[in-house]
Amino acid sequence: MLEIERKFLVKNNSYKTEAVSKKRIVQGFLNTHPERTVRVRIKGEQAFLTVKGKSNAAGTIRLEWESEITVQDAEALLALCEDGQIDKVRYEIPVKDHIFEVDEFFGNNKGLTLAEVELKEENEPFEKPDWLGDEVTGEVQYYNSQLTKKPFTLWK
Amino acid sequence: MLEIERKFLVKNNSYKTEAVSKKRIVQGFLNTHPERTVRVRIKGEQAFLTVKGKSNAAGTIRLEWESEITVQDAEALLALCEDGQIDKVRYEIPVKDHIFEVDEFFGNNKGLTLAEVELKEENEPFEKPDWLGDEVTGEVQYYNSQLTKKPFTLWK
Numbered sequence: 001m002l003e004i005e006r007k008f009l010v011k012n013n014s015y016k017t018e019a020v021s022k023k024r025i026v027q028g029f030l031n032t033h034p035e036r037t038v039r040v041r042i043k044g045e046q047a048f049l050t051v052k053g054k055s056n057a058a059g060t061i062r063l064e065w066e067s068e069i070t071v072q073d074a075e076a077l078l079a080l081c082e083d084g085q086i087d088k089v090r091y092e093i094p095v096k097d098h099i100f101e102v103d104e105f106f107g108n109n110k111g112l113t114l115a116e117v118e119l120k121e122e123n124e125p126f127e128k129p130d131w132l133g134d135e136v137t138g139e140v141q142y143y144n145s146q147l148t149k150k151p152f153t154l155w156k
Numbered sequence: 157m158l159e160i161e162r163k164f165l166v167k168n169n170s171y172k173t174e175a176v177s178k179k180r181i182v183q184g185f186l187n188t189h190p191e192r193t194v195r196v197r198i199k200g201e202q203a204f205l206t207v208k209g210k211s212n213a214a215g216t217i218r219l220e221w222e223s224e225i226t227v228q229d230a231e232a233l234l235a236l237c238e239d240g241q242i243d244k245v246r247y248e249i250p251v252k253d254h255i256f257e258v259d260e261f262f263g264n265n266k267g268l269t270l271a272e273v274e275l276k277e278e279n280e281p282f283e284k285p286d287w288l289g290d291e292v293t294g295e296v297q298y299y300n301s302q303l304t305k306k307p308f309t310l311w312k
Contacts, residue, residue: 031186
C-alpha cells in the first residue's frame with residue numbers, strides 16, 4: 001500500500017512518439033485534503049476509487065489504497081465530488097526498466113503536462129529521457145487534488 | 157444506491173432483550189462533509205468503505221455507495237481518518253416486517269443510543285416499538301460523521 005514515485009515537468013511533446021498506450025482519464029475528489037485524498041477516476045473503460053495519505057517529507061512516498069469499481073458507480077460518485085474535475089490524457093512511455101506515465105491536462109489545467117515514474121525503493125536509479133524537465137516531487141500545487149481547486153491556467 | 161431510512165432516539169434498554177445480533181463497530185471518516193462523507197468501518201470481522209451523498213430536504217433519502225474491504229486495509233485507512241473515531245455496539249432488532257438497527261455509543265459519545273430503520277419507500281409504514289423515542293431523521297448533529305467532531309458528551 002505504499003506508493004513510491006517521483007514527478008517531473010515535461011519539456012516538449014517528443015514523449016508522444018514513444019508512447020505504448022494512451023487513455024483518457026476523468027477524475028474528481030471526494031476529499032482534497034493532502035492527508036486523506038479520496039479520488040474517483042474513470043480511465044478508459046475502467047474505474048477506480050483511490051485513497052491517498054500524507055506523503056513523507058521528501059514527497060516521494062505516500063500511502064495509497066485503490067479498489068476497482070464499476071464505471072456506473074464511478075459516474076454516480078463523480079456527481080458527489082467537490083467542484084473541479086480533472087480531464088487529462090495519460091501516455092505510458094517505457095524508458096529502459098521503468099514506465100513513465102505522462103499526463104497531458106485539458107480544461108482548466110490546459111498547458112500543464114506532468115510525468116511520473118513509480119519506483120520500488122526511494123533511491124532507486126532510473127534513466128531520465130530527454131523530454132523530462134524539472135522535478136516537482138512533493139510540490140503540493142502539482143497534486144491533482146490541488147489542481148481541482150487552483151487549476152494551472154489560473155497560476156500567477 | 158439510494159438509502160431510505162429514518163432515525164430515532166431510544167427511550168430505554170428494553171430493545172436489548174429482543175436483539176438477534178450484536179456487533180461492535182469502529183469507524184472513522186476520510187471526509188465528514190455532509191455532501192460527501194467517506195466512512196471506513198470495521199464491523200465484527202468485516203470491513204467496509206462507504207460514501208454517502210447529501211440527503212433530501214426531509215433527511216430520509218441519501219445516496220449511498222458501499223464496498224467491502226479487508227479488515228487489514230480498513231485498519232490502514234482508519235489511520236488516515238480525521239480525528240474522532242466512533243465506537244459503538246450495534247443491535248439488530250426485528251419488529252414486524254422491519255429490522256431496527258440500534259447503536260449504543262461509547263467513548264466520547266457515551267450516553268447516546270440511536271435507532272434506524274431502513275425503508276423501501278419514503279412513506280412506507282412501520283411498527284414503532286415501545287422503546288422508540290423521538291424522531292431525529294435529518295438532524296445533522298446525529299450523523300455519525302458529525303458525532304466525530306462534536307461528540308454527544310460535549311453537547312450543551
